[in-house]
Amino acid sequence: MKIDYLDKFQGSLIGVGIGDTLGYPFEGILREEIYSKFDTFENYIKSNRKLFNTYTDDTQLTLHTAQALIRGNGFNINNFINEYILWLDDPPIGPGYGCLSAIKKLKYGSDCKKASSNSGGNGTIMRISPIGLFYCRDPEGLIKTSKISSEITHSHPAASAGAIVIARAISYLLFQDPKFGFSVEEFFNVIISSISGSQDSTWREAVTILTKVKKNLHLSIEAGLIKFSQAGVKPPYFIEDYISKAFVHPYALSTVACAIFIFLKNLKSFKECLYELSTAGGDSDTVGSIGGSLAGVYHGLNNIPKDLVNLVRNNKKIIKTGQYLFATFLNRYGK
Numbered sequence: 001m002k003i004d005y006l007d008k009f010q011g012s013l014i015g016v017g018i019g020d021t022l023g024y025p026f027e028g029i030l031r032e033e034i035y036s037k038f039d040t041f042e043n044y045i046k047s048n049r050k051l052f053n054t055y056t057d058d059t060q061l062t063l064h065t066a067q068a069l070i071r072g073n074g075f076n077i078n079n080f081i082n083e084y085i086l087w088l089d090d091p092p093i094g095p096g097y098g099c100l101s102a103i104k105k106l107k108y109g110s111d112c113k114k115a116s117s118n119s120g121g122n123g124t125i126m127r128i129s130p131i132g133l134f135y136c137r138d139p140e141g142l143i144k145t146s147k148i149s150s151e152i153t154h155s156h157p158a159a160s161a162g163a164i165v166i167a168r169a170i171s172y173l174l175f176q177d178p179k180f181g182f183s184v185e186e187f188f189n190v191i192i193s194s195i196s197g198s199q200d201s202t203w204r205e206a207v208t209i210l211t212k213v214k215k216n217l218h219l220s221i222e223a224g225l226i227k228f229s230q231a232g233v234k235p236p237y238f239i240e241d242y243i244s245k246a247f248v249h250p251y252a253l254s255t256v257a258c259a260i261f262i263f264l265k266n267l268k269s270f271k272e273c274l275y276e277l278s279t280a281g282g283d284s285d286t287v288g289s290i291g292g293s294l295a296g297v298y299h300g301l302n303n304i305p306k307d308l309v310n311l312v313r314n315n316k317k318i319i320k321t322g323q324y325l326f327a328t329f330l331n332r333y334g335k
């Protein structure tokens with residue numbers, strides 16, 4: 001079995017861009033409303049190209065994370081902070097409040113502990129894929145780096161739990177060949193063990209939610225999304241109106257649950273997987289980005305349809321960033 005790791009690094013990063021681009025027009029919209037707009041999503045994309053003309057903060061922050069790793073030959077907190085401050089000049093597209101407020105404070109000289117927002121939102125998970133790729137051979141370094149990098153902007157344990165789980169999932173999928181598939185049981189063992197054994201109640205809840213996802217893979221996409229759209233969300237954030245609806249809450253645990261659920265339901269086709277992710281409802285662009293990072297690393301760039309790659313703004317830059325990140329990885333860890 002010969003795996004092209006460069007192809008997988010690039011696939012993961014462009015997967016973020018594709019999911020983000022496809023999902024952005026559907027951010028904050030119920031899944032049933034999204035599906036009332038078209039017969040097939042494929043035709044809808046073709047006849048509404050202008051709607052899908054940009055990615056958002058998910059892809060922007062992923063590129064800055066990759067850049068920080070490249071500059072530092074691995075994790076260096078000052079490089080990370082500086083890169084995230086540079087993001088303010090991009091300027092941010094559709095950013096989450098937690099991330100934006102923390103990074104603005106960092107820009108004006110606050111230290112991380114004071115700047116970090118107590119948000120359990122998705123800001124850290126949407127940008128985590130380069131860490132999952134770079135630390136693929138170093139699970140302990142991956143867990144440590146995912147947690148520290150997450151806490152730069154989000155001090156809430158849901159954010160760090162989600163970031164670790166997705167980074168670990170990416171590192172697992174990097175070594176899997178889509179021609180042969182992988183053991184879903186083993187996949188869950190790996191990602192759950194990355195956060196298990198903690199005394200923290202939110203991390204324990206994350207383990208419970210992931211275990212429920214594993215047990216509910218027989219559900220349809222719609223039924224699974226209804227089940228997990230608000231997983232772990234507590235009052236006053238829980239939205240009563242969305243009970244029994246597919247609308248992924250922008251909370252780390254619910255978004256990670258939904259992204260993993262949809263990814264595992266669509267292992268055969270990158271395209272189908274991305275279509276389902278980006279039309280999930282609610283935080284659609286981030287479900288698309290996170291799930292896209294998983295599907296992208298699993299299938300690799302060469303297995304991603306060119307028309308989807310071409311849909312993404314700056315796709316050449318994103319693919320080039322994957323190449324530089326891989327070169328930095330080789331430089332640090334060898335072949």
Ligand SMILES: [Mg+2]
Pocket residue numbers: 056057058093094095285286
């Ligand atoms: Mg976004």
